[in-house]
Ligand SMILES: Nc1ncnc2c1ncn2[C@@H]1O[C@H](COP(=O)(O)OP(=O)(O)OP(=O)(O)O)[C@@H](O)[C@H]1O
């Protein structure tokens with residue numbers, strides 16, 4: 362397999378009112394292979410979106426990517442690119458779709474023109490060819506009667522249809538990597554399933570790598586090849602999806618699973634993880650999950666590194682090294 366993206370020790374910081382900076386993304390490392398889907402999972406505020414924005418160098422100022430971070434796209438060092446070279450990567454090599462298509466679509470232009478624009482931004486084709494390509498893309502993302510829909514304005518489409526248009530725009534550039542940040546959160550469950558099915562199909566036919574960002578473990582199973590679980594700015598567990606689902610090992614990941622409703626088996630009470638993710642700047646020293654963790658480990662006041670926890674499975678928890686913990 363060939364590696365299309367490598368992220369190492371990624372750190373994103375923001376200044377805070379009392380002086381100094383906080384680091385909502387704090388030493389994140391992962392890689393993406395061609396055609397692979399990696400799910401980045403975690404509760405609200407753990408740093409998923411900032412991680413994905415950093416990959417496009419779109420961290421809003423005064424936020425910044427700290428020096429020492431590495432983002433490599435193939436053999437390109439993304440953090441050294443400027444101006445035109447950076448714009449050529451954005452959209453063209455890494456595409457992105459967001460949670461809310463209405464904020465990304467331009468309300469005053471017809472969707473066909475917006476897709477054709479996307480095609481022409483990246484390929485030297487005529488208007489006619491760009492429009493044909495837009496028509497083909499609308500059909501590919503499963504929009505019924507695509508020829509008629511070319512002339513629709515965004516407000517004339519349903520939420521699910523708008524999200525399909527966003528996918529068509531992202532695909533117009535034929536990117537190697539697609540970042541999908543909570544692509545279905547705003548949609549109802551049926552439409553959600555349809556959009557995810559479209560993404561699966563397109564990924565298979567285009568061979569893209571996908572970074573799927575979600576707080577919903579339910580959409581990860583059967584879709585992602587690997588899962589990275591984030592907590593308080595760090596990856597705390599990473600494994601191939603079947604392995605993670607069979608043996609969730611970090612107490613935080615176990616907590617996430619315990620709070621997912623199940624349709625099969627005995628109906629149990631959902632056990633949410635107590636408390637909430639503290640904001641950056643309020644993280645405890647040592648293990649950041651310590652105040653919420655159901656177990657007490659003698660080393661919890663030291664920050665655990667990512668430790669081996671089985672086959673191709675790593676977790677940031679001392680339990681991987683030493684089981685001498687007590688249950689609270
Ligand atoms: N522009 C910004 N300025 C200051 N802090 C920010 C900014 N954007 C994000 N943050 C902070 O960084 C942390 C991580 O934010 P991020 O948006 O990456 O979380 P997330 O995991 O995507 O959450 P969600 O599931 O709610 O989308 C949060 O505490 C957030 O408040």
Ligand SMILES: [Mg+2]
Pocket residue numbers: 409410411542
């Ligand atoms: Mg987010």
